[in-house]
Amino acid sequence: MREALNLERRKALKAGAGFGLLSALLSVGLISPQQARAAVNKGAFDAKTLDETYKALGVSAPAVSDQVVINASDIAENGAVVPIGIKSNLPNTQMVALLVERNPNPLSASYNLTEAAVPEVTMRVKMGQTSNVIALVKADGKFYTATKEIKITLGGCGG
Amino acid sequence: MRHLLALLAGCVLASAAMAARAQDKSGDEVAKYREMLADGNPADLVELRGEELWKAKRGPKNASLEQCDLGLGPGVVDGAYAQLPKYFPDSKKVMDLEARLVYCMTTLQGFTEAEVTKAWFTKPGKEADMEALVTFVGARSNGKPINVANRHPQEAAMAKMGEYIFYRRAGPQDFSCAICHANDNKRIRLQELGNLTTKEGAGTAMKSFPAYRVSQGNVWSMQRRLIDCMRQARWPEPKYLSDAVIALEVYLQGKANGTVMQTPGIKR
């Protein structure tokens, strides 16, 4: 029985972009969320520095590119919710990720894009303090970045 | 000498202009931040839950709130928030939306007052039903002008007492509401402060509540907003639904009268 389940799971994982399958397995309780996480981006979300994160993602020496654009305000009124958009103008963009340099774990989110997706995503993240945010893009097998500083201000009455 | 003065005056102007520009830049960036937030207000999800709660048969009497009289007759929700607080002959009290919802939940659904006021605001992992109901009812006044006539003598009396409380200083920082909210064009840190003694200032504030607060991750009602102002003033904690809080609401709604509701808002 266990054999069978393992086989099932291996098949699912093999499917690669089969996230739908993964969630299906999760929802019926066939695999635990920890296993699901391990299956996808092992370690990258637990990495504590930019370098560790890049290593975990298999990224080396990403090139700075003006074809990667970060859309965010210079100032955020509250670090609990910081809206950030990433757009890639590079052909064949396969993945975009957002890293917040000074967060306890820099990697906030990563998006695998199929050909049907425009390489442009907007999200909202928590930032513990003023920090550089880095848009990491994988296009045609190579990695590119753009960086922007976002100031987190103390707001309101201050308490 | 005259040249020196002219030069000095020039410097002052220039640095003032530079400061103004720096401030504009911060202002522009804050405006952009708010614009990006406004594109998706999580309060919309809270509103949906509120509507479900409104229609759900609940409590010992297994009844919904659909027959609740919010001031425009039983079951009328559209526009109700915009004309609250008001005097209700059945309870012989001036009530705001939350006080009225508690009244309906006790009379129609058979809950006790303690049951429905115990968890009136959201705590981590526990969303408050009251917040959801307020968000739903509030949103159904969207586009309607605030209309508190203060016709009943008790409403007029509450407005006067609200004004008194607005200026009443207390606590180890000498604060009153007026300290921060009786002047035009002021900021606390980067946040603009409305002059709540004017229609424009009070209107901007009152039309947008209930509002989602990104710093808190949930919707705040006007009760929550005012009770927290008193916390920030370093005062002890007012009772939920107390007369002092409702009196302030009556005073502020009166100042905002005529302003078109735009809720749920989204704020820092």
Next chain:
Amino acid sequence: MGSPMKIRASLSGETADVKVLMRHDMETGQRKDASGAVIPAWYIQEVTVALNGKAVVTAEWGAAVSKDPYLALKVKGAKSGDAVSVTWVDNKGDTRTDETKIA
């Protein structure tokens, strides 16, 4: 099973603008409650956006994504009436799927 999402999908040309609001606490596991006890981590780890049942974007999230998450993206080759569905799975294994038709 989670609270419902709000999905907006509007068409400009052949590209659909998809905007999603999800209701989730997104607890980092680093906060404490009033009694000083750590509030356990609880956050969405995986999001799939699909057009007519076919995955277009698959996302992995950390705990740094804000409470009540917002996600906006664009899908090519869409037409009026197409179904856009969004599925999330959190670290407790809870999941939710909602769907809307492109206006």
Next chain:
Amino acid sequence: MRYKLFVLAALAGMSVGAGAAETASLVAKQAEKMFLESFRSDNPKYWMRRLEQDEAMRLCSTYKDNPPAKIRQQIQLKEMATIRYPVDGKLIGDWMEGEKLASSGRGGHIGFIQPDPRGTPRGGNCYACHELSPREVAYGTIGPSLKHFGRTRGNGEDVIKYVYDKVYNSNAFSACTNMPRFGYHSWLTPEQITHIVAYLLDPESPVNGD
């Protein structure tokens, strides 16, 4: 209903020619009672004492922070007499400590919803209302800009004493100002006030930098 009875009773007792002042004081009496009854009964007594007003607070509230000249003068004289100094007599301290105090708006929050944890140090929260260091963009404008305060005013004895006194008891100079009386309420200690003085006046302080 309670209020209505109260109004009627009070009206009956009014002398002929009772005017706006009497009406105002009547509202004040009712409102005062209602206000104090509006707080949770489980607030400890020493919390509730925070709602008591001293004479300056009472007068400022009554006149909506704009008292007539005579009363203004009276408040200022009385408040001036409350100012106390550090034992060693030194009125200018450490600007770095001052910066911490100026930046923090924490401390002193009570109640049951979001009180400060026990022992949270109280900040001066200067940035809530004032521009100070040119490097801090998140400053308020309720009070005047104090950027380059020492650079423009110097740091002579008179200026040092003025700044100390002003922070200790703002109402000694400007009755019913928006600024708290930090020393008078023991919100900050005399020593902490000397650090704020340094933050404003020390040439090394970022307030006087670029």
